[in-house]
Every structure is written in structure tokens, then in C-alpha cells.
Amino acid sequence: MESNLRHRYTSWAATIPVILSMAGACLFVTGASGQQPGGQRIERRLAVDANASVKAFVPSGSVRVVAWDRDTIVVTGTIADDGQFFFGGNKRGAKFGVESASVGEEPGPAHLVIYVPAASIVSIKCVSADIDATNASGWFYTVDGNIRLRGSAREVQAEAMSGDINMTMSAPWVRMKTGSGALKLGGHIADAEASSITGRMLISATGLTRGKFGSVTGDVVFAAPLGEGGIFEFDDHSGSVELRLPLTTTGLFQLTTIGGIIDNGLTPLRPASAGTSHGQALAFRMGSGGARVTVRTFKGAIRLRH
DSSP: OHHHHHHHHHHHHHHHHHHHHHHHHHHHHHHHHTOOOSSEEEEEEEEOOTTOEEEEEEOSEEEEEEEESSSEEEEEEEEOTTEEEEEEEETTEEEEEEEESSTTOOOOOEEEEEEEETTOEEEEEESSOEEEEESOEEEEEESSSOEEEEEEOSOEEEEESSSOEEEEEEEEEEEEEESSSOEEEEEEEEEEEEEESSOOEEEOOBSOSEEEEEESSSOEEEOSOOOTTOEEEEEESSSOEEEEOOTTOOEEEEEEESSSOEEEOSSSOOOEEOTTSSOEEEEEEESSSOEEEEEEESSSOEEEEO
């Protein structure tokens, strides 16, 4: 009996290292699968004035900006192991961003969330990082990242070279510019200017009383009401300009192409030849009052639709 118990104890004890080894392996696998992506954790806070200025530079990754009802700037997120975070400021504002720890090299991607006072003005500059902002006023710039803006703001300027800009906001004044990226403007805007080089443009905002839109080779589609007494200008070189207007639209229209055509789907009027060129011209009024609309293209078509 005693010999049998001793044998069982010896066999069980011999399996302990194996069990512990297996348990350790399981813990290692579980821990590895639950780990967060590598990088340095960032968290900074600064009490500022309600109308503080905030300037940030993030080369790559993503930036999310949220305007809130507190007089505090909060920056959280992660930066790559090869990057370093700088931060400075006072009651009037703050300047911060990401730079490489090695001279002459670009840091890895950073992913930051920035909370700013609702009355502040921000300036966000990036190279390839995407920008997403809610209720923030100010300037947003990236080279080949995308920009998405929404909510309410006092004024907004957004610029991307090869990235897209998608803005759905309530604001009295906005300016947008892209190179090859697509441009979309929705929401409720009073005064808007937008331009692109090759990017397509879609304007669907309400409330417009002044608009200036143009492209070099990109198409411009305007699908929005024309504010009473408003002034609207559309210019395109070889891209088309299409106006999709409500049935109740009133206003004075001046349309001119140098080498393109005019397709009038609003009235029975047909365009006339524009002098000695191969282009066309058309001027007409719909109803009384309304807006003044001027459309000019070089080789692009002009199309009017309900």
C-alpha cells in the first residue's frame, strides 16, 4: 500500500514541470493575443482660455479633434517607438506634435485624440495622416490624407493635395481646396468657396447665399438651392459643370463655354453660338428676383437639370 502511494506521488510530482510549462505557454499565447499595438502612450492636459489657439503637427497616422464645453485641452493617444512628442503652452493656447527621435527621418504613425474648447481656433497640419474633426473651427491641412469635418463651427478652411475632403457642417463661412482628391460639401453653409485641380466636386449644402466653385479638369456638380439674392460663380477648364436645381428656382443665369456645349434642361431656351469660337452662350431669367448665377467653361460642358 505504502509502495503504491509512493509510486503515485512520484509520478504526479514528475508531471508538475510539464503542467507548469504548458500553463506558461498558454499564458504567453493569451497575453500576446491580448496585447495592444506597440508604441508610446501619450496623455497631456492643459487649462486654457475659452478662445485659446491650438496648433498641432502629426506627420502620419490619424488625428481626431473634438470641441467640447470645457476650457481644457486634452491630448491622448499613441505614437510610434521611433517618435517623440513635444508639448508646450499657456492660458492663451498650446502647440504640440510628433517628430522623429532621429534627425532626418520620418517618425512612424501616431494616433491622437485632441479635445479643445468649443470657442477655440485650431490649426492641424499633417503629411499623410487622416483628420476627423467635430464642432471644431480653424484650419485643417494634409498632403495625401483624408479630411472629414462635421458638426457646427464659426469658420473652416480645409486643404488636401491628393486626399479627399468630406465636410458636412453648419457654418457661416467655409473654404475648401483639393488637388486630385474628391471634394464634398453638405450641411448648412452661408458663404462657401471650393476648388480642385483634377478632383470631382459635389456641393449639396443648404443655406448658400454666396458660392464660388471651380476646377481645372474635375467635374463640378451643384445640387443645392440658390439662396435669395445670392451670387454664385462656377469656373472650369475641361471639366463639366452640372447644376441640379429645385423646380422653384428663380434667378438670372449667364452661361458661356469656349469649346464646350450647353445642355439646358430648365427652360425651352436653346444656346447660341459664342461668336467665332466653337462654344456656346446662353442668358436667361427664371421667375423674379432670385440669385445671380455665372457659369464659365473652356472645353467642358454646362448642364442644367431640375
